[in-house]
Amino acid sequence: MTIELSPSISEALTHFVAAKKSAKSVQQGHQELGRFVAWCGRDRKVADLSPIEVAEYAQQIGLGGSESVHRLSPVKTFLAYWKDQGWIENGLASHLRVPRTRRTTAGAKTANRPTYSGSQLSQEGYDRLVAQLDGLKGERAIVLEDIKRAMADKDFRENAPLEAAKDRQGIIELRIRELEASINNAQILPEGASSKVARSAVGAKVTLKDSNSGKTVAYTLVDVREADVSENKISTTSPVGQALLDRMVGEEVTINVPKGTLRYLVQRITATS
Template sequence: MSSKVPMTVVGAQRLREELQRLKTVERPAVIEAIAEARSKGDLSENAEYDAAKERQGFIEGRIMELEDKLARAQIIDPKDLSAEDKVVFGATVRLEDADGNEVTYQIVGDDEADIKENKVSISSPIARALIGRREGDVVEVKAPGGVREYEILQVAYL
């Protein structure tokens, strides 16, 4: 897989921090747990050893995944964008639905998406509907719960 992975500066930093934690805290801890479980004798019936080895496999897999994503990262700083008020990756968009409710989303990479932080993935239905549109446009979003309509009130590059 050699395709670029779009992510914001903040998203890339979070992945770097997770990678650092896995390498400097989690990996040494699981190696120690394996050594301790090994010292207890028979490995064929040692649940602690099996659990530690499984955890080690997960950690090593995640380290490889993060290193790959960071190597392929196309880091985009929304502050540097000049998209002429268009909704693009990294943009923060304030929307109003048909009932007059307002919501604000930032369009981010798949690994950064967190609805609690109002960050939606570039591959989500709402982001796909918004990309390329401008303030004042009305968009229809085909979501699992049905079609929803939003008016774009503001596009910002924060």
């Protein structure tokens, strides 16, 4: 199988499965690999995936408790394969670590904070999920045709196109189920002009002042499905996102991260449309 120097993530998965199809661990990890590919975006180039995004995925899976290490294992093997193939210069597998529980200076207050379960999405985020679902349903029909064509070859023992199409079908069906569940259970955040609010919550934009450097930074708190580090949209399941929930202007926030301790002063909280 030939493949370009920087394949898409879905192409990399097909290549990986074909190369490792005899490995029992890969066979058992198909579902987790499919979930990872869907989360990243199947058409993205492997070279475009950043360490921050890999760490964010690990953070999301880390909420699953004791099974998290087992679930991340096939994904870590998949990422290591990218490096072995020369598709990426710097390894990403090392960033796929189950995070330890972090503590903030809020102390006992943290335990009393409200938990945010389910999907709380902006209208934009909701529409994006619906568009992704529509696109996948279109791909579903295409893959079914690919399977029909591949099955025309009666020799199923060495039918690589059929195996690849079935693998792709499994990934698509998994992602469709996940998107349908997210859409059906979504709570769409109310729209309106930006305004000040008393406490931070999902959908709020929190402006912070770094207590050490004096620099300001603003983060928008979003559901994990809308997280985008490049736009400063951070998931409420990430260490920073969790620490910024249910805050008020004037509060000091201390966050423990791998590089050390961050200290911020909450300067402004606005509800974004």
